[in-house]
Amino acid sequence: MDLLLEPLSHAFMLKALLISALVWGVCGLLSCYMTLKGWALMGDAVSHAVLPGVVLAYALGLPFSLGAFVFGVGSVATIGFVKQKSRIKEDTVIGLVFTGFFALGLVLVSKTRSNIDLTHILFGNVLGISSADILQTVLISSVVILLLLLFRRDLLLFCFDPTHARSIGINTGALHYLLLSVLSLAAVAGLQTVGIILVVAMLVTPGATAYLLTDRFDRMTWLAIGSSVLSSVLGVYVSYWTDSSTAGCIVLVQTGLFLLAFLLAPRHGVLRRGNPQA
Amino acid sequence: MTMRIAAEQLCVDYNGTVALYDASLKLPSGCICGLVGMNGAGKSTLFKALTGFIRPSRGRIRINGCSIVEAQRQQSVAYVPQSEEVDCQFPVSVWDVVMMGRYGSMNALRIPRSSDRVAVRDALERVDLLELSRRPIGTLSGGQRKRAFIARAIAQRADVLLLDEPFNGVDVRTEKLMADLFLQFRREGCTILISTHDLTHVRDFCDLVVLINKTVLAYGETSEVFTPENLSLTFGGVPPDLLTGNSSP
Numbered sequence: 001m002d003l004l005l006e007p008l009s010h011a012f013m014l015k016a017l018l019i020s021a022l023v024w025g026v027c028g029l030l031s032c033y034m035t036l037k038g039w040a041l042m043g044d045a046v047s048h049a050v051l052p053g054v055v056l057a058y059a060l061g062l063p064f065s066l067g068a069f070v071f072g073v074g075s076v077a078t079i080g081f082v083k084q085k086s087r088i089k090e091d092t093v094i095g096l097v098f099t100g101f102f103a104l105g106l107v108l109v110s111k112t113r114s115n116i117d118l119t120h121i122l123f124g125n126v127l128g129i130s131s132a133d134i135l136q137t138v139l140i141s142s143v144v145i146l147l148l149l150l151f152r153r154d155l156l157l158f159c160f161d162p163t164h165a166r167s168i169g170i171n172t173g174a175l176h177y178l179l180l181s182v183l184s185l186a187a188v189a190g191l192q193t194v195g196i197i198l199v200v201a202m203l204v205t206p207g208a209t210a211y212l213l214t215d216r217f218d219r220m221t222w223l224a225i226g227s228s229v230l231s232s233v234l235g236v237y238v239s240y241w242t243d244s245s246t247a248g249c250i251v252l253v254q255t256g257l258f259l260l261a262f263l264l265a266p267r268h269g270v271l272r273r274g275n276p277q278a
Numbered sequence: 279m280t281m282r283i284a285a286e287q288l289c290v291d292y293n294g295t296v297a298l299y300d301a302s303l304k305l306p307s308g309c310i311c312g313l314v315g316m317n318g319a320g321k322s323t324l325f326k327a328l329t330g331f332i333r334p335s336r337g338r339i340r341i342n343g344c345s346i347v348e349a350q351r352q353q354s355v356a357y358v359p360q361s362e363e364v365d366c367q368f369p370v371s372v373w374d375v376v377m378m379g380r381y382g383s384m385n386a387l388r389i390p391r392s393s394d395r396v397a398v399r400d401a402l403e404r405v406d407l408l409e410l411s412r413r414p415i416g417t418l419s420g421g422q423r424k425r426a427f428i429a430r431a432i433a434q435r436a437d438v439l440l441l442d443e444p445f446n447g448v449d450v451r452t453e454k455l456m457a458d459l460f461l462q463f464r465r466e467g468c469t470i471l472i473s474t475h476d477l478t479h480v481r482d483f484c485d486l487v488v489l490i491n492k493t494v495l496a497y498g499e500t501s502e503v504f505t506p507e508n509l510s511l512t513f514g515g516v517p518p519d520l521l522t523g524n525s526s527p
Contacts, residue, residue: 036368084293153388157378160368167329167357168382168434169350215414217369 007240016126019137020232020250023189026141027202028228029148030186032221033179035207037159041091042076042180043203045098047187047196049075051105054121054191059112065136065188072184075101102196124195124247126236133192140189144182155179156217193232194247201251202228209258212265227257280343282307282438282469283328288337290323297323301337301494305471305486307437308464312480312500313473315490315512321473324490325440328471329357341438349438353382356431360442361424366416372426373411376401379433401432406455421452428459439463439470445479457483477504 007013034043050068057067075097083093109118117125129137148155157165158175166172183203190199210223235250242249263271281304288301298320305311315321326332327339330346341349349355356379379401380394390398402408405425415423424444431439445453460470460483471488474480480487480500487504488497489512496508 036365150387153381156370157381160370161359161364161378163326163329163331163357163359163363164378164430165381166331167350167355168353168379169330169347170381172331211369215369215416216371217374220369 003241004237007237012127013236013240015129015134016246017233017236019129019134020126020193020236020246021229022141023137023193024202024206024228024232024250025225026144027186027190027199028206028225029221030144030182031203031205031207031228032210032217032224033148033155033159033207034183034203035211036156037179039179039183040200040204041094042079043183043187044200045079045094046072046075046180046184047190047199047203048098049101050184050187050191051102051121051196052108053105055105055108055112055116058116059108063136064133065140065185068188068191069181069184071101072187073181076180076184120195121191122195122197123245124191124193124198126193126246129192137189137192140185144185144189147178147182151175151178152221194250198247198251201254205251205254205258206231209254209261212258212261212268215267227254231257281305281340282309282342283471284340284343285324285327286338288324288327288339289335290320290327290332291335296492298327298334299493301490303488303494303497305469307469308467309485310460310464310470310472310483311486311488311497312484313471313488313490314475314477314480315473316475316514319491319512320493321490322442325357325442325471325473328438328440329355350382353434354436355438355440356434356436358424358427358431358439358441358444361420361447363442364415364423364427366418366423368415370415371411372402372407372413372415372418372429373398375415375426376411376429376433379430382434397433397435398429401429404432404459405429419449421448424448425452425455428456437468439468441470441472443473443475445474445476477509480504 034040050072053067053069053071054064057064079093079097082088082097083090109116154170154175157170158172162172186203187199190202194202206224206228209227210220213223214220231253232250235253236246238253239246239249261269263269266272283303283305285301285303288298290298301320301324313321313324323332327334330350339346341354344352376398377390377394380390380397381388384390384394399408402411405428407422407425407429410418410422415426418426444456463470472484484500486498487500489495489503489508491512491514495511496503
């Protein structure tokens, strides 16, 4: 019991736990849509592409989330534009654009004189999160939750059958950009806890884990949020006990949960499936 | 008299590749119409233009005399996708899928009212899937899944039904049930447009036929349109019986 309570006596640990749980919960919900829409690569792209935005925002003294959001949406717009105007396939365009943005960010970091610690941006620094960053993260998370709850049915239909959505007068173009904006926002929020490199884990793994466990969407969202929050809390503890990278521990726990589901899920688990074809 | 579907000189291109040009078409209410053409002839493109999923680069479409936007608002057009087009591993139940037909008539949060539930139940009953309504769509057979999507169109209360290759990969029971349903829909005044490359189905079910190969080559009564010349234009000179494996009478 002491093992669980002792870390909480440090204010930084308590903060880290609460903020991780919040952000991971939000991303867990979003990851359901990412998994079903097949946007994992897009999540990866957006999370990397925010780097120059973060650096510029710091340099100009603006909230980092603003810069990150602008560049997140900008990268997506660039991807869409290049894909539409050329014969190059989408996954290639995504790889091309996000590495370009990321490289720009790296150069900017080395050229701007500021106290930005690149490792904090790349790998997260949830234990040293500042009050201003906490406020930003909480605000962003609230906006994401609100948007996802308001449009949950429409987004589900959009992922499932966009043609039908269009034919009954639902604005699928707007939903597309809504989901992308929410993705950019979530990537910004996730940046604080696990850093740019591992944000994609938050946007993919919980949804994938939950998808193996159920065939009902509502249950899937709860399982994704649950596994997400659980792994963030466990991960923060493990990192405290073992004195190792917090982001690494959270994602490892999350990956472990996925492996469990992969092997043992009632209907879709490898070891439970009677028929390997099913 | 207002036509159910009226398309005038429709052109659609995807980034410079022409998918459909100068396609004109008029279909009355209460008919079953076959849309016949090869793969890539523009059948799906025409459907997408009629649902408003793609915007034609030229020409105009009227559904019940209204613009596409108005038709969407009135829930006039229902689209039943090809089996391969839907992700059958998607975590939704049969009930959820059919309820999606009601979204357009619901409030912004898509919270079903009792009238929506009644519509879904009735639709499921008509396609004989009521007892499977709680099942995830992934556990259904191809034919059952097809019926679920037809139920969605019924729940939507549309008067134009677009069916993309509805007879592909369905069992005999579903095929018979669909044929019965189509006759009922026609009696109710619906216009049903069925895309297919199988000519026997057209002979069996359809009052009218539209032949399409990048444009509308001919349309009208099946007996008048099915001439050797028209069919050879449609299928690019290859006799249709070689394409379908059916011997034409």
